[in-house]
Amino acid sequence: MFDELDFQGHIPIYSQLVDRIKRLVATGVLKPGEQLPTVRKMATELRVNLNTIARAYRILDEEGVLSTQQGRGTYVLQPMLPEKGLPPRMAALEGMTKSFLERAYQVGFNPDEVSLLLDELLAAWREDGMPPKSKS
Amino acid sequence: MFDELDFQGHIPIYSQLVDRIKRLVATGVLKPGEQLPTVRKMATELRVNLNTIARAYRILDEEGVLSTQQGRGTYVLQPMLPEKGLPPRMAALEGMTKSFLERAYQVGFNPDEVSLLLDELLAAWREDGMPPKSKS
DNA sequence: CAGGAGACATACAATTAGTACAATAATACA
DNA sequence: TGTATTATTGTACTAATTGTATGTCTCCTG
Structure with missing residues (x-):
């Protein structure tokens, strides 16, 4: 569930983890009250240091997504509903x-190309109520 | 692999490095995802200052050939430059x-919100020549 | 003889890893 | 049943590795 990290890209591992877990919580894959893998388990699975996992958990704890307690574990707190927390919500989108635009830039695209494609895909989103499915 | 620099000629070392690495990537000697020597390692090998290496890496990063990140290292990016393979290039952008839009959707945003923010950031990109730096 | 570009020296910052510690839970045993 | 022991779990501190920022020196060029 968590094993899709990019070790070569320009996004730090802990940051990738934060994003991933946020999404899993937001989409209901991880339900409130559910326990996440321990820092050690997750660390050995992803072959990173346990402090890297702990860092992601701590960030999510501070953001109110998770609750971590020494000796007990890490649990999902609240589903991140669109209604709650507007400023942090927009910050997340930003x-x-x-990071999407930066990636596009780095691999050689220009704003017009990106804009053109986005217009198309956003229109499809408005029409269908959901964005076009991506392969991943 | 990198130890054929010309210290006598009048082509700057960083420039020689940029050309050399570009060629190595283009010819497939350096493969996407592969990590390059750290600035220090390369610097001691070639007996130049680490900033000279860093300068070459930075240029290649800005050109989308490499991806460097503080604390992690420098890696070869996927070659998606306009010169090679137009259809796969656009497919990559798509x-x-x-996948960006899908994430936004899953976290609960709607097309208008995404569109609004994108207009802003794309405008900034056009103005500055590069997209706004992301924190991560 | 200025001006600037290239290279260098040095200090800084970010990410990840290693190790020991502390809090909680689970278990063993009298 | 009560308490001691062990296991589990997150935390804190430190270090190692990595790229970045800033200032200085030198050399070339006009």
Whole structure:
């Protein structure tokens, strides 16, 4: 469930984890009250240091997504509903968007190309109520 | 692999490095995802200052050939430059974009919100020549 | 003889890893 | 049943590895 990390890209592992878990919580894959893998288990699975996992958990704890307690474990707190927390919500979108644009820029695209394609895909989203399915 | 620099000629070392690495990537000697020597390792090998290596890496990063990140290292990116393979290039952008939109959708955003923010960030990109830096 | 570009020296910052510690839960045993 | 022991779990501190930022020196060029 968590094993799709990019070790070569420009996004730190802990940051990738934060995004991934946020999404899993937001989409209901991880339900409130559910326990996440322990830092050690997750660390050995992903072959990173346990502190890297702990860092992601701590960030999510501070953001109110998870609740971690020494000796007990890490649990899902609240589903991140669109209604709650507007400023952090927009900040999240901004982060996602910036990192998407940066990636596009780095692999050689220009704003017009991106804009053109986005217009198309956004229109499809408006029509269908959901964005076009991506392969991943 | 990198130890054929010309210290006598009048082509700057960083420039020689940029050309050399570009060629190695283009010819497939350096494969996507592969990590390059750290700036320090390369610097001691070639007996130049680490900033000279860093400069070459930075240029290649800006050109989308490499991806460097503080604390992690420098890696070869996927070659998606306009020169090679136009259809796969756009397909790559489409993939990136779809997966970005899907994420936004899953976290609870609607097309208008995404569109609004994108207009803003794309405008900034056009103005500055590069997209706004993301924190991550 | 300025001006600037290239290279260098040095200090800084970010990410990840190694190790020991502390809090909680589970178990063993009298 | 009560308490001691062990296991489990997150935390704190430190170190190692990596790229970045800033200032200085030198050399070439006009």
